[in-house]
Amino acid sequence: MKKIMTAGPTMVRENVLAARALPFTNPDIDMDFFDMYMETCDMLETLAGATSGQALILGGEGMLGLEAAAASLTEPGDRVLIIENGIFGRGFKDFVELYGGNTVVFKGNYKRPIDVEVLREFLNKDNNFKYASFVHVDTPTGVLNDVQAIGTLLNEYGIMSVVDSVAGLFGESLSFDSSKIDILIGGSQKALSAPPGLSMVWVSERAWKSMEKRKQPIASYYANLTLMKNYFVDKVFPYTMPISDINGLRVAIENVLADGGILARHREVAMACRGALTRAGIELYLESGWANTVTAFVVPEKVSCQLLLEDMVKDYGIMLSGSLEEFEGKLVRIGHMGENAYDEVMAETLRALDGALRKQGFEPLAGMADYFVAFMK
Ligand SMILES: *Cc1c(COP(=O)(O)O)cnc(C)c1O
Numbered sequence: 001m002k003k004i005m006t007a008g009p010t011m012v013r014e015n016v017l018a019a020r021a022l023p024f025t026n027p028d029i030d031m032d033f034f035d036m037y038m039e040t041c042d043m044l045e046t047l048a049g050a051t052s053g054q055a056l057i058l059g060g061e062g063m064l065g066l067e068a069a070a071a072s073l074t075e076p077g078d079r080v081l082i083i084e085n086g087i088f089g090r091g092f093k094d095f096v097e098l099y100g101g102n103t104v105v106f107k108g109n110y111k112r113p114i115d116v117e118v119l120r121e122f123l124n125k126d127n128n129f130k131y132a133s134f135v136h137v138d139t140p141t142g143v144l145n146d147v148q149a150i151g152t153l154l155n156e157y158g159i160m161s162v163v164d165s166v167a168g169l170f171g172e173s174l175s176f177d178s179s180k181i182d183i184l185i186g187g188s189q190k191a192l193s194a195p196p197g198l199s200m201v202w203v204s205e206r207a208w209k210s211m212e213k214r215k216q217p218i219a220s221y222y223a224n225l226t227l228m229k230n231y232f233v234d235k236v237f238p239y240t241m242p243i244s245d246i247n248g249l250r251v252a253i254e255n256v257l258a259d260g261g262i263l264a265r266h267r268e269v270a271m272a273c274r275g276a277l278t279r280a281g282i283e284l285y286l287e288s289g290w291a292n293t294v295t296a297f298v299v300p301e302k303v304s305c306q307l308l309l310e311d312m313v314k315d316y317g318i319m320l321s322g323s324l325e326e327f328e329g330k331l332v333r334i335g336h337m338g339e340n341a342y343d344e345v346m347a348e349t350l351r352a353l354d355g356a357l358r359k360q361g362f363e364p365l366a367g368m369a370d371y372f373v374a375f376m377k
């Protein structure tokens with residue numbers, strides 16, 4: 001079996017795999033399923049600090065959660081602010097425009113978190129937006145944005161917010177209530193360490209009200225969040241729920257709930273990983289704002305990114321991620337979130353990376369795995 005030390009999907013614990021293999025009931029008509037689904041959503045509300053928001057599990061990848069937020073909130077002609085300092089951040093613009101929104105982009109420096117003071121100055125001049133979107137951890141570079149600061153700032157201006165935390169949630173702290181955000185999106189296959197296939201959304205009262213007040217109907221069926229809202233009272237979902245996926249997700253959520261040290265573990269693994277790379281003479285892409293879930297490093301000169309990724313798999317059985325769009329071929333990413341954020345597998349990954357770099361003539365200045373192990377002691 002290959003080890004998937006990628007920026008998602010991540011590795012999955014045995015008990016999650018086992019839960020997905022259990023016999024299952026008919027989720028359309030078995031009332032026990034509705035209870036189980038609701039309990040699982042309650043757990044998600046607890047995990048995200050969302051006493052005021054409603055969590056839902058959607059049968060589709062993280063992208064469905066993003067599209068559902070855009071489809072459900074955007075009416076043709078609405079002004080929407082796209083706050084972006086990375087590829088996922090800027091990509092949300094396409095969803096908004098697909099549903100007829102007029103976008104305005106606030107672009108940050110891709111090597112740093114969004115500068116909240118600069119954003120404040122921008123909003124002082126122009127704040128007539130129905131909602132704004134931003135990303136917690138923009139995975140292709142691993143930049144971490146301050147959800148609390150940006151969310152509360154937007155709220156001061158009466159602007160709702162849509163937050164993509166697919167690559168942040170459960171590896172980075174986040175509080176839905178205190179950040180005053182309106183739609184939060186997570187995915188099953190990142191730090192939650194369930195297989196790909198599900199997204200999770202948390203929706204505020206304010207966002208539900210905004211959807212109710214729409215003049216034009218939501219231009220989607222599958223991405224229409226209002227069709228999910230009253231599932232428990234109405235005892236109906238808009239489509240048959242992927243019950244085996246949800247059985248697995250439930251156990252992955254229980255794993256997270258039982259792991260009181262999960263955020264500290266992510267922080268330590270991430271710090272040790274960054275320290276190991278920089279001491280070896282490898283440049284991190286970011287100047288600041290390194291997320292605890294993923295680290296992007298610059299492929300050293302004279303090293304082929306493609307060959308490096310191939311050798312990691314061929315010689316060591318370890319998959320790493322390259323990057324996307326303008327970063328493809330330039331950055332490599334180690335996904336150290338969820339089940340990947342453990343000492344042994346990280347040390348093994350860094351040992352393998354050392355070997356794969358040496359094979360292409362790059363001599364690390366220091367032993368990465370040794371540094372990592374010493375740091376974690
Ligand atoms: C992984 C990810 C998504 C979802 O992408 P999928 O293709 O559905 O896995 C969305 N946003 C961010 C920031 C991500 O890292």
